[in-house]
Amino acid sequence: MPKPFHLAWFMNFAVDDWNTTYSAGGKPWDGSFYVDMALSMERAGFDFIMIEDTLMMSEAYGESSEAYLKYALMGPKGDPAPLAALIGQKTSKIGVVATMSTLGYPPFMLARLCATLDHICKGRFGWNIVTSGEDLAAQNFGMDHLPPREVRYEMADEYVQLCLKLWSSWEPGAVVRDQATNTYADYTKVKPINHEGKYFKVRGPLNTTPMPQGRPAFVQAGGSPRGRQFAAETADSIIVAATGIPAMKEFRDDIRRRAEGAGRNPDDVKVFFIVQPILAETMDEAKDRHDRYFNSDTYIEMTLASISSVTDIDFSKFDLDAELPRLTTNGEQGSLDAFAQWGKGKTLRQLVKDRATRGLDGVIGTPDSVAERLGDVMEQVGGDGFLISSPFQKVNRQYINQICEGLVPALQRRGLTRTTYTKSTLRETMREF
Template sequence: MQKPLHLGWFTNFTPGDWINPVSQGTGNWDGKFFVEMAQAMERACFDYIMLEDTLMVSEAYGGSAAATLKYALQVPKHDPLPLVSMIGAATSRLGVVATMSTLAYPPFMLARLASTLDHICGGRFGWNIVTSGEDIAAQNFGLEKLPPRETRYAMADEYVDLVQKLFGSWQPDAVVKDVATGTYADHTKVAPIHFEGQFFKCRGPLNTVRSPQGQPVFVQAGGSPRGRAFAARHADSIIAVGNGVEGMKAYRDDVRRHAVAAGRNPDDVKVLFLVYPILGETDAEAEARHQRMVNSPGFVEAALAAVGTVTDIDFSGFDLDQPLPRLTTNGEQGSLDKFAQWGSGKTLRQLAQERFDAGIPMIGSPDTVAERMGEAMDAIGGDGFLISTPFQRTSRRFVSEVCEGLVPALQRRGLARKAYTKTMLRDTLREF
């Protein structure tokens, strides 16, 4: 019998489904919508909620922020870290993963913040490791442009090595709380790290108590060959995109080979593929919803602008009814490759309309989509899916459709857990 799928949800602290009066999303910026969403996910026994983040107002599309702001594409976006504390306090088993860029945080500050959040969440915090892929983000931190991608990954490797040493600067038994001697922590078990690398230097130790998990869970998205090697070396869970079952299987197999080469057990690296299910009471209703979405005014422009925010490419100058020429980027090359479907002959308009198509039919009733998810994962070999919504327009209706419709359909097939057996996130990921 096939083992259950690991399930996560990819979202961010944005306005939600602001455009649809039938299913309004967040409504305001107090974070309560996301707390309620996380509680629904916990009832459905998801592994984790993943809070994506970026650090700029993109001007990639047309050389201005007009489309970005018009369609609320990644902007406005509030800082996910305070939201982590709110969700962690309101849940007890669900993992809470947040994005923090190696561009934005000095390593010591990131390690200290991550350790603090892991305590607040009771050992359920995860760090989504990103390097940031946009020059305009670099300019918000005093740089003219980002280093080349290969240099960014070399810096990120060193950065992660440094924060891991900081996480380990307190031994597991450093806190003794010996009332008789009046000793809270044993100074012989808390030590500086004296790290000095090519890019970073840090004395240490952390001034926070060791994390409940030893170190928070590491999550990463690696699309390019170098990115895959980085993710396989460090990540407990990988955010992946893929074109169809064959592409997803090839990606996962490649990541697992990289993990073995890095001396890791490949079963400790859980690959979750990003999907955008469109649900309805019937298959016909779901397909009608899909057609209304992709043919709605502004959808194509919004989709192209959205791709531009992560690839740092301006798609406004290309003919919508011609195939896209072969392109490279210093942004997210893996996202560009997935979007462009090189060699398919599809026009840019078709690519935009398929922007949220993972290559697996995810349009239908909960039972139909659950069946397809199970068949796909059986062919891929593991490990699960990250649920998301186009343009991050999450609504209460969609949360309910997934948590009270799709997940029960998966559970009836033995494809989703019905109860948590672990309390910490890394243990939940490694449960099966």
């Protein structure tokens, strides 16, 4: 039997694929569209649905918000936490991961929110840990500029350790619910943490009961060396763009070495590679669908605006048909490196085309051909799974059905993905195989 791999989905609480034939019309704001999406994914056996987020309206591309609002790239967006609660209440097996930035929440508030959401989701909640990478986000929280990237990761290290202390501030057995003595909780087992670190000072204890998982599942995206180290030391799942088998294998092997070096079992750290399958009933139809969308001038501008927003680099200033100069950023350096593919001599236009399939060939075709390709890639890389997405996270019901009712059954027939859930919490589901 082949080794099974995991599936998750990367989306955001934003506008659907609103200006296409199969759309919800750009009004998904009550969350019901995404609840239906999660239910389809649950029937297909996905590990989790992950809700991306940002904390600003970008002006990185062309020094204007025009492209971001015209194409609904960076806004409008809803807060992921209420949507996570709604999905958690309407589902029973699939995990729900919300993006919450260490920039935007005091540690006590985030720890309390995570505990509340894990209760609502009955042990199926995950936190996508981000530090935010945009100065405009910092300016929404009283700062002129973000701290340097290395400092942000140092702050995140302390932030996560602080949250772990808060989640442990209620000892096992603290909730007694003893009717005879009219005692709900034993105060001797709920204690302050008195954390005084380099960046944070918190008394504690948390004023919510211990969550079903003990702590949420941790998801993280770390592409730079420092980001990889933080992810390897902290995360249950790491998400990264799929950029060809050699790079994927190098990334996973490096994460496993770093995790083992940090005293962790590397099998407990699952790497999910982002892919954007393009599916149709025939190969020619799938290629035609791909070419119509990804060769358009609109797609090029949307891609450059999108990569500008996460790197804080204005790509409107570069020649589309010239190679990019070597660049660094205080934004998401890992995203920049994955996009730029330094040393390969590709023009900016070619890099945009590569990003159309997230750098992994063979994911355009019929459900069976794409399933075969994904299985082959996992075998060569070693694991652990794929994070399904769509261009700019815009989805419609047709695409959801193509994945959940077309691709996933093709994977299941090959023994490559689960056909039923056997675990009750998200962390257990991710460690099932």
